[in-house]
Amino acid sequence: MSVLEKQVPGVVMTPDNIRSRKLPVVTNVVIAVAAFAIAAAIVLGLDIGNWVLVAVFGAAFYLIGLSVVAGRIEGKRAARNRTMKALIYTACVLAVLPLISVIWTLVTKGLARFDADFFGSSMNNIGARDANGGAYHAIIGTLEQVGLATLMAVPVGVLGAIYLVEYGRGKFAGTVRFFVDVMTGVPSIVAGLFVYTFWVLGVSPIFNDGRPQASGFAAAMALAVLMLPTVVRSTEEMLRLVPGPLREGSYALGVPQWKTILRVVLPTALPGIVTGIMLAVARAAGETAPVLLAAGGLAAINFNPFEGGQSSLALFVYQQAGDGSKFAPDRAWTAALTLVALVLILTVAAKLLARRNKLSR
Amino acid sequence: MGDYPSRSVNATAGDLAATSSRGQGAGYGASPSNHNEPPLGGGGALPKKSRFSIETGFRALSTASGAMVLVIIVAIAVFLIYKALPALQANTGHFLTQFEWNPNDATPSFGIAAIAFGTVLSSIIALLVAVPVALSIALFLSHYAPKRLATPLGFVIDLLAAVPSVVFGLWGRDVLQSPVRDFSLWLNEYFGWIPLFGGNGPFGQSILLGGLVLAIMVLPIITSLSREVFQQTPGMNEEAALALGATRWEMIRTAVLPYGKPGVIAAVMLGLGRALGETIALAMTLSIKFDISFNLIENGGNSVAANIANAFGEANETGRGALIASGLVLFTITLVVNMTARAIIYRRREFRDNAA
Numbered sequence: 001m002s003v004l005e006k007q008v009p010g011v012v013m014t015p016d017n018i019r020s021r022k023l024p025v026v027t028n029v030v031i032a033v034a035a036f037a038i039a040a041a042i043v044l045g046l047d048i049g050n051w052v053l054v055a056v057f058g059a060a061f062y063l064i065g066l067s068v069v070a071g072r073i074e075g076k077r078a079a080r081n082r083t084m085k086a087l088i089y090t091a092c093v094l095a096v097l098p099l100i101s102v103i104w105t106l107v108t109k110g111l112a113r114f115d116a117d118f119f120g121s122s123m124n125n126i127g128a129r130d131a132n133g134g135a136y137h138a139i140i141g142t143l144e145q146v147g148l149a150t151l152m153a154v155p156v157g158v159l160g161a162i163y164l165v166e167y168g169r170g171k172f173a174g175t176v177r178f179f180v181d182v183m184t185g186v187p188s189i190v191a192g193l194f195v196y197t198f199w200v201l202g203v204s205p206i207f208n209d210g211r212p213q214a215s216g217f218a219a220a221m222a223l224a225v226l227m228l229p230t231v232v233r234s235t236e237e238m239l240r241l242v243p244g245p246l247r248e249g250s251y252a253l254g255v256p257q258w259k260t261i262l263r264v265v266l267p268t269a270l271p272g273i274v275t276g277i278m279l280a281v282a283r284a285a286g287e288t289a290p291v292l293l294a295a296g297g298l299a300a301i302n303f304n305p306f307e308g309g310q311s312s313l314a315l316f317v318y319q320q321a322g323d324g325s326k327f328a329p330d331r332a333w334t335a336a337l338t339l340v341a342l343v344l345i346l347t348v349a350a351k352l353l354a355r356r357n358k359l360s361r
Numbered sequence: 362m363g364d365y366p367s368r369s370v371n372a373t374a375g376d377l378a379a380t381s382s383r384g385q386g387a388g389y390g391a392s393p394s395n396h397n398e399p400p401l402g403g404g405g406a407l408p409k410k411s412r413f414s415i416e417t418g419f420r421a422l423s424t425a426s427g428a429m430v431l432v433i434i435v436a437i438a439v440f441l442i443y444k445a446l447p448a449l450q451a452n453t454g455h456f457l458t459q460f461e462w463n464p465n466d467a468t469p470s471f472g473i474a475a476i477a478f479g480t481v482l483s484s485i486i487a488l489l490v491a492v493p494v495a496l497s498i499a500l501f502l503s504h505y506a507p508k509r510l511a512t513p514l515g516f517v518i519d520l521l522a523a524v525p526s527v528v529f530g531l532w533g534r535d536v537l538q539s540p541v542r543d544f545s546l547w548l549n550e551y552f553g554w555i556p557l558f559g560g561n562g563p564f565g566q567s568i569l570l571g572g573l574v575l576a577i578m579v580l581p582i583i584t585s586l587s588r589e590v591f592q593q594t595p596g597m598n599e600e601a602a603l604a605l606g607a608t609r610w611e612m613i614r615t616a617v618l619p620y621g622k623p624g625v626i627a628a629v630m631l632g633l634g635r636a637l638g639e640t641i642a643l644a645m646t647l648s649i650k651f652d653i654s655f656n657l658i659e660n661g662g663n664s665v666a667a668n669i670a671n672a673f674g675e676a677n678e679t680g681r682g683a684l685i686a687s688g689l690v691l692f693t694i695t696l697v698v699n700m701t702a703r704a705i706i707y708r709r710r711e712f713r714d715n716a717a
Contacts, residue, residue, distance in 0.1 A: 048551065049547060052540075052544075053547075077608055077611065078608060080608070080610060080611075081608035081609055081610040081611070084610040084613075085505065085609070085610070087497065088497045088498075088500055088501050088505060089501065089505075090497075091493065091494045091497030091498060091501075092497065092498055092501050092514075094494060095494050095495075095498055095580060096517075098537075098577050099517065099521055101532070101536060101537075102524070102528070102529070102532050102536075105532060105535070105536050106528070106532075109535075155426075156426045156429050157426075159422060159423040159425075159426035159427075160423070160426040160427040160429060160430060162423045162426075163423035163424050163426060163427035164427060166423070167420055167423060167424060168424075168427060173427070175431070176427045176428065176430055176431060178700075178703060178707070179430050179431055179434055180430050181699075181703045181706075182434075182696065182699045182700050182703055183430055183433070183434060184699075185631065185634040185635070185638070185695055185696075185698070185699035185702075186434075186437070186638070186692070186695065186696075187637070187638025187639070187640065187666060187691060187692070187695055188638070188640060189638065189640040189666045189669050189670065189688060189691070190437065190441075190638070190688050190691060190692045190695075191437075193441060193669070193684075193685055193688040194436070194437040194440055194441065196685075197440040197441060197443070197444040197685060198436065198440045201444065202440070225433060225437075228429075228430065228433070229430065232430065256414075256415070256416050257416060257419075257420075258415055258416050258419035258420070261419075279523075282523055283523070285525075286523075286524070286525025286526070286527065286528075287525070288525070288526065288527045288640070288641040288670075289640040289641055289666070289669075289670055292670060292673070293669075293673060314525055314527045314641075317527045317528070317531060318527050318530075318641055318644075318645070321527075321530070321531050321534065321645055322645075329535065332531055333531070333535075336527070336528045336531055339525055339527075339528065340524060340525070340528055343523055343524070343525060344520060344523065344524075347519075347520060347523045348520075351516065351519070
């Protein structure tokens with residue numbers, strides 16, 4: 001304190017001059033207005049662009065002006081701080097714009113065909129001049145394929161996670177864990193190609209008089225390949241959160257390890273596991289490429305996933321987007337809206353479930 | 362349940378393996394020595410560990426499920442190679458260097474050079490656009506935004522990751538294409554002297570459009586991973602920087618960014634893996650061309666995955682074999698990228714756990 005109390009002769013320390021000087025808000029606003037005015041004058045005066053360029057130039061001028069003026073008033077370091085903050089805020093606004101645009105287009109364009117006919121009919125016998133036609137067959141396909149994929153991926157995924165957490169020790173477990181992570185990055189089209197070579201060309205001819213057959217089940221297999229690593233990872237994370245004393249209490253009562261896992265560990269982690277599964281299902285429901293390769297797509301309603309081609313909502317969007325009919329875009333957008341609604345409901349429900357989870361970090 | 366009679370019952374009920382390390386660890390804390398009684402039961406009363414019990418069965422089942430992941434990865438490689446080989450043997454051109462893609466002809470001739478180039482170029486554009494924005498958002502969420510804003514915004518970014526790629530493709534084709542065309546015309550008029558923006562059109566369905574759509578798709582991945590890394594910065598480091606008089610940006614530059622660097626690199630590589638493998642969004646936004654051109658704004662562009670989706674329907678057997686071969690190349694590239702990214706994350710995790 002003694003250093004601070006010693007006054008330098010000639011300078012009187014008041015609350016105003018011992019704080020560093022701040023850029024007044026008014027100056028900030030003036031810089032912004034001036035920047036955009038200059039940008040508008042340059043762009044529109046020289047006629048080199050429209051309002052978008054004005055916005056870009058204006059933002060650039062504002063950043064430059066801000067850093068210069070703040071540099072004069074507050075000093076170099078504070079000016080840099082201010083500029084970086086403005087840059088980061090700008091980037092956030094920039095990223096939110098496409099999101100708003102996607103949602104806005106989905107809702108406005110998607111509601112054009114959001115009617116009973118769309119959800120009650122298929123594309124069978126719908127020509128280029130027909131305005132009706134719907135996605136009933138695609139919704140059936142999506143539900144069946146995703147359901148089958150869940151049935152395949154969840155038991156294997158949960159058991160795999162149990163291995164990693166409860167049993168796995170040493171190098172092999174480390175390898176498995178590493179490749180589970182790597183497998184999350186396998187492109188969906190590669191999973192589709194794999195099932196095409198393995199199931200459609202390799203195994204399905206046995207059941208179909210020697211001819212290869214695309215089916216909803218094949219698509220479900222490809223989706224299961226994509227879901228598996230997600231399920232393993234999320235389940236593993238949840239199992240690790242189960243407190244050790246819970247297991248030890250069970251062992252102390254003489255319960256064998258498998259029963260402890262099934263009766264104590266899994267029920268405790270269940271909400272978290274369900275959340276992970278729902279997120280994986282949401283991801284699988286939106287995949288297009290595997291269904292395109294493995295199920296082929298069919299315009300008619302096919303309830304049987306094991307025989308004959310099937311479509312799915314995502315594939316329906318892709319096919320309608322590539323269709324030349326003037327009614328196709330409306331159908332594509334409505335199907336896209338349905339798909340996004342389905343996926344988002346699943347995702348939001350999963351996140352809300354995760355919030356109620358007592359084990360969460 | 363902790364009474365003595367039940368203990369003797371339980372001692373004979375289960376086959377809690379005294380040999381398993383976990384069993385020993387669990388029993389360690391509850392030693393019966395504090396009860397002044399002779400120990401109940403004894404080694405002879407415990408059932409012997411049978412060779413084939415539910416325990417071994419369950420253990421084998423879960424181990425098999427864990428191994429399933431390795432089996433699938435190996436199976437993907439084996440089946441793709443098996444089906445690609447006949448087509449590669451029938452190929453009259455050079456698979457790695459040729460630009461043409463005519464595998465359906467009587468004398469099939471195809472090469473992966475042009476489409477691999479398109480894949481890499483579109484991914485580079487996507488990363489160049491997405492990485493600065495994603496890192497800014499991550500910093501905003503972790504160090505700038507008030508908590509009341511950061512939580513819902515982070516939630517929205519996560520939702521963005523859940524939107525299917527086909528929806529982004531549709532949006533890119535129907536909505537983003539016309540602004541990108543206008544922008545391309547503007548670039549061509551004023552910067553046409555740079556080869557990247559030259560050409561005589563038509564513009565719009567270009568690699569720039571595909572790259573921008575990809576950028577929006579990889580943005581949430583990079584954002585959420587780097588946000589997590591930034592949030593893990595030790596509070597001590599941040600407070601030390603601030604206490605030394607650093608401004609907020611200087612604190613971020615000296616404490617947060619160096620700490621998060623490996624994590625950010627891994628996040629970018631995971632985003633790269635996603636961008637390389639993206640299929641449908643590119644199949645809908647690019648106009649397919651088989652040549653190597655650095656022109657970003659003219660119609661054109663192609664990628665390995667988009668080519669598979671586009672050409673698969675009309676391909677004959679050799680054609681499908683050729684597409685499978687290109688899929689194998691894509692699989693290898695993404696595998697390498699992902700393994701590198703994960704290796705970085707793992708090394709970092711070890712480092713952090715040791716430090717803690």
